[in-house]
Amino acid sequence: MLILAPPPPAAETVTSRVRVRAARQLPPRVAPLREPSAAFQVRLASLVLGGLFLAVAGQLTRLAVKSDAMVIVAAAIEQAAESHSRPDIVDRNGRLLATDVEVHSLYADPSRIIDRDEAIEKLATVLPDLDEGEMRKALSDRNKHFAWVRRGLTPKMAQAVHDLGLPGFAFRRELRRAYPLGALAGHMLGRVDADNKGVAGIERYIDDNVGIDDVLTARPTERPPVRLSIEIGAQAGLEAELADAMTRYKAVSAAAVIMDVRSGEIAASASLPRMEPARAADVTDPTKKDRLQTGTYELGSIFKMMTIAAALDSKQVTPETVVDVRTPLMAGRYEIKDLHGAGRPLTVTEIFLHSSNVGSGMLALAGGTSAQQEFLARAGLTTPMATQIGPVTPPVTPARWDRTETITISYGHGIAVAPLQFAAAAGALVNGGTAVAPTYLARRPADPIPPATQVISSETSAAMRTIMRRNVTDAQGTGKRADVPGFDVGGKTGTADIAGPRGYRQGGVISSFLAAFPMSNPRYVALVLLFEPQATAESGGKRLAGLTAAPVAGRIISRIGPLLDR
Amino acid sequence: MHTLTFATSFLALSSAFLLYGLTYDTRLIDQRVQMAERAAERARSEIAVLRAERAHLSRPDRIEPLARAMGMRPTLASQFTNTNLADADLAR
Numbered sequence: 323m324l325i326l327a328p329p330p331p332a333a334e335t336v337t338s339r340v341r342v343r344a345a346r347q348l349p350p351r352v353a354p355l356r357e358p359s360a361a362f363q364v365r366l367a368s369l370v371l372g373g374l375f376l377a378v379a380g381q382l383t384r385l386a387v388k389s390d391a392m393v394i395v396a397a398a399i400e401q402a403a404e405s406h407s408r409p410d411i412v413d414r415n416g417r418l419l420a421t422d423v424e425v426h427s428l429y430a431d432p433s434r435i436i437d438r439d440e441a442i443e444k445l446a447t448v449l450p451d452l453d454e455g456e457m458r459k460a461l462s463d464r465n466k467h468f469a470w471v472r473r474g475l476t477p478k479m480a481q482a483v484h485d486l487g488l489p490g491f492a493f494r495r496e497l498r499r500a501y502p503l504g505a506l507a508g509h510m511l512g513r514v515d516a517d518n519k520g521v522a523g524i525e526r527y528i529d530d531n532v533g534i535d536d537v538l539t540a541r542p543t544e545r546p547p548v549r550l551s552i553e554i555g556a557q558a559g560l561e562a563e564l565a566d567a568m569t570r571y572k573a574v575s576a577a578a579v580i581m582d583v584r585s586g587e588i589a590a591s592a593s594l595p596r597m598e599p600a601r602a603a604d605v606t607d608p609t610k611k612d613r614l615q616t617g618t619y620e621l622g623s624i625f626k627m628m629t630i631a632a633a634l635d636s637k638q639v640t641p642e643t644v645v646d647v648r649t650p651l652m653a654g655r656y657e658i659k660d661l662h663g664a665g666r667p668l669t670v671t672e673i674f675l676h677s678s679n680v681g682s683g684m685l686a687l688a689g690g691t692s693a694q695q696e697f698l699a700r701a702g703l704t705t706p707m708a709t710q711i712g713p714v715t716p717p718v719t720p721a722r723w724d725r726t727e728t729i730t731i732s733y734g735h736g737i738a739v740a741p742l743q744f745a746a747a748a749g750a751l752v753n754g755g756t757a758v759a760p761t762y763l764a765r766r767p768a769d770p771i772p773p774a775t776q777v778i779s780s781e782t783s784a785a786m787r788t789i790m791r792r793n794v795t796d797a798q799g800t801g802k803r804a805d806v807p808g809f810d811v812g813g814k815t816g817t818a819d820i821a822g823p824r825g826y827r828q829g830g831v832i833s834s835f836l837a838a839f840p841m842s843n844p845r846y847v848a849l850v851l852l853f854e855p856q857a858t859a860e861s862g863g864k865r866l867a868g869l870t871a872a873p874v875a876g877r878i879i880s881r882i883g884p885l886l887d888r
Numbered sequence: 889m890h891t892l893t894f895a896t897s898f899l900a901l902s903s904a905f906l907l908y909g910l911t912y913d914t915r916l917i918d919q920r921v922q923m924a925e926r927a928a929e930r931a932r933s934e935i936a937v938l939r940a941e942r943a944h945l946s947r948p949d950r951i952e953p954l955a956r957a958m959g960m961r962p963t964l965a966s967q968f969t970n971t972n973l974a975d976a977d978l979a980r
Contacts, residue, residue: 418943424933502943541929542936558948559962808965884963 405496406518406534408525410547411511413554414587414764420511420525420599422497422518424540426480427473432461435490445471445491448482473516474498495540499525505596507557509612510550510711510762513599522605524548524762527710549764551587556580559882560590564850567874568594571833571855571865577613578850578878579742579760580886583749583838585771586759589846589886591742613851618715618738622818623867624748624836624849625734626682627786630674631751632697633685635782641671641789647680651687653726658683674789675799677815679733686732687725694728700777701747702757703739710762714740734818741834745849748836750777751786752812752844790814791841800866803873804837806880812844813837813875815867820854830854835871839879846886850875 411420435441438461446452449472460469473496475483480493499514512523520529528534528548535543564576579591593613597604604610611617633639646667650659660678673681686694698704706716718738720727730736742760749758756774765771778786790812793799800815816834819826833852838844850871855861861869955961 418939421936421940421943423937423940500940502940503947504949506948540933542932554948558952562948562952806965808968880965881962883965884968 404517405537407497407537407541407543408499408514408518408520408528408534409532409543409545411524411528412547412549413552413557414549415553416547416549417554418502419507419550419554420499420501422542423500425474425496425498426477426493427496428471428475428480428483428491428493430461430469430471431490431492432466432469433464433490435461435488438462441488441490444486444488445483448479448486497537497540497542499600501599503554504600505598506554506561507550507552507592508597508599508604509593509614510552510591511599512711513602513605523599523711524550525599526712531710550762551582551764552590552762553885556590556882556885557592559885560878561592561594561596563874563878563881564592564594566877567852567870570860570874571852571858571870573852573855575609575613575853576851576874577741577853578848578875579614579745580846580848580878580882581745581749581758581760582887583753583758583844583847585765586746586749586761587765588760588762590882591762612711613853614742615709615711615714615740618718618740619832619851620735620738620818620821621741621744621834622734622816622832623677623679624744624814624816624834625737626674626677626732627748627751627790627814627836628698628701628703629682629686629694629732630670630789631778631782631786632689632694633670634785635697635778636689636693638688639670639685641669641785643670644668645670645673645681645684647673647678647684649680651680651683651729653683653729656726658729671789671792672798674814675793675796677800682732683729686728691723691725691728694731695723698731698737700775701750702777703737703743703747707740707743707746707760709742709760714743717743734816738821741849741851745836745847747777748838748849749847751783752790752838752841752847753783754780755783787812787838787841787844790838800868801835801837801872803868804835804876804879806839806876806883809879809883810840810842811837811876811879812839812841813848813872815872817865817867831865833865833867833871835867835875837875837879839883845888848875848879850878 407422408420410418410422412418430441432438438458442452442454442457442461445457446454452472457471460471471491475493483491484493497518499518501508501511510523512525512527513521514525515521519534520526532548533545535541535545560578560580564578567573568576575594577593580589581587581591582589591614593611595610597607597610597612613619634641639645644667647660648663648665648667650657652658658679660676660680662676663680664672664676664678668676668678668681670681670685672678673685689697695704704717704719707714717740720731720736723731727736746758746760750756755776755778757777758774759772791810792812793814794801794805794811796802801811801813804811804813814836816832816836818832818834820830820832831854833855835848835850837848837850839846839848852867852871852874855865855870857863857865
């Protein structure tokens with residue numbers, strides 16, 4: 323509108339009069355010094371104004387596109403409090419194991435607090451466990467504008483604090499991880515910190531591999547849930563049976579894992595005493611560690627499965643080959659003999675059924691030390707392993723691996739592995755001979771099972787299945803008490819002495835049973851471990867695995883077998 | 889010339905009023921959108937809490953004693969039958 327306005331008429335008359343006078347006095351040849359015309363003035367003004375408008379428009383566009391100013395504001399808040407929203411964790415059927423819920427977190431602005439001591443005193447009436455000294459220190463710096471007082475208050479407590487009407491205190495809505503099933507599958511789930519970041523277990527895996535979202539408010543993520551391979555019913559059944567076994571045999575702890583031998587999916591896995599993800603104190607409690615994955619143990623006689631599979635796979639012997647086990651074996655200074663010698667030569671199958679130390683020692687010696695090392699490496703028992711919930715404690719192998727070690731390793735002493743790693747290796751012995759990689763995540767039906775390396779031939783695997791089944795069905799088998807009608811269970815017992823700082827401890831044993839079912843075409847392996855079970859009336863006054871771990875394995879399979887996918 | 893001036897000033901004035909009205913409408917709509925977003929967020933948060941509560945109430949630790957009190961128990965192997973045997977029975 324300004325541009326269109328005509329120039330003021332007064333200016334025109336003045337300039338034209340001056341121009342007329344000048345024309346009279348000067349000769350016409352010399353060009354007069356002319357003032358800028360009205361049209362030119364208008365054009366100049368519009369140009370300047372247009373330029374200004376363009377500058378304003380340009381600045382607006384720049385702000386809209388880059389929004390530098392907004393970023394600065396956001397960064398200031400972020401520094402004050404940043405949290406994370408995490409995807410839910412569900413079981414293989416979609417039942418909830420972990421989710422984010424909204425909580426109220428109390429913070430203070432020290433610069434606005436009028437009477438610090440009074441405020442802290444009042445707060446302590448509502449939050450009785452408030453550390454007053456710590457609080458005084460946190461609120462002493464009046465230049466600060468933000469300090470957490472307490473995060474994750476329940477709505478009721480938040481209301482009580484709000485009712486105190488303290489100036490300088492306010493709430494932020496935050497997300498907090500909730501584990502509605504308490505300690506169920508706690509070791510697997512892991513833990514998050516105060517900022518809702520995963521620090522252990524599947525929670526840590528989610529941070530590293532699935533992704534979490536940075537949030538400034540209590541906004542739940544839109545990421546799809548993470549589906550685990552376990553089934554809540556089976557997991558609860560397993561934990562209940564292990565708890566029952568602990569009281570039945572007065573064991574210090576108990577652990578078990580049930581794993582699909584085709585896909586490596588863990589159907590249920592528990593280590594008792596359980597760890598509750600929501601309790602920070604549980605994480606550092608050494609009695610509550612995950613004994614399946616974060617501890618290595620000399621597993622004893624269940625290791626004979628490996629020795630016999632290695633001997634059969636080398637084709638040096640068949641299940642019917644007779645071995646004279648009557649004379650004790652000398653391993654260095656020690657004499658290796660059988661607890662209850664049969665007093666006659668045994669076949670390879672019978673060495674398994676009688677769990678003969680001499681027999682397995684002789685089979686290992688016949689193959690040789692390097693063949694034993696090579697076989698255990700092929701079975702994945704001497705190299706470190708990792709799962710989604712973290713690295714498995716690496717196997718402990720002897721620094722010197724000679725004749726003596728070859729004999730002791732043949733029956734499971736002198737080598738310590740994590741139980742989960744052993745269960746995976748045992749899976750390969752029964753599934754047709756292919757390596758199994760344990761996973762805690764559910765495999766989508768569309769995903770193909772990745773091709774695995776062959777550990778033993780399918781014929782050896784078939785022979786192992788027959789021997790393992792006989793160990794449960796045979797009158798002289800050590801696994802009789804693991805039998806469950808209809809489930810076609812097979813397996814091997816192990817009663818291992820526990821190594822202490824000075825040799826093996828008197829009295830303490832790890833009693834274990836490695837089962838597979840259904841033996842005609844195994845789908846699952848189950849490894850059950852009882853740590854330091856006592857000789858009770860229930861076990862006939864003995865601590866042998868055949869009387870402790872084997873019946874527990876039977877009870878577990880009969881309880882949760884019907885819940886598992888066939 | 890005058891006609892043009894009047895026409896353009898009329899246009900300018902009317903567009904100013906139009907813009908004024910539009911701005912208000914936009915703000916109103918924006919407010920409504922924000923309200924709806926807040927309501928959705930609250931609903932989402934409530935859903936999360938309710939889902940967690942449902943999972944907590946149906947946790948096996950709680951259901952098992954209740955089920956046992958009602959006389960239920962885990963499935964027994966004897967409650968299963970071999971379908972092949974059943975076929976054989978029918979054929980006989």
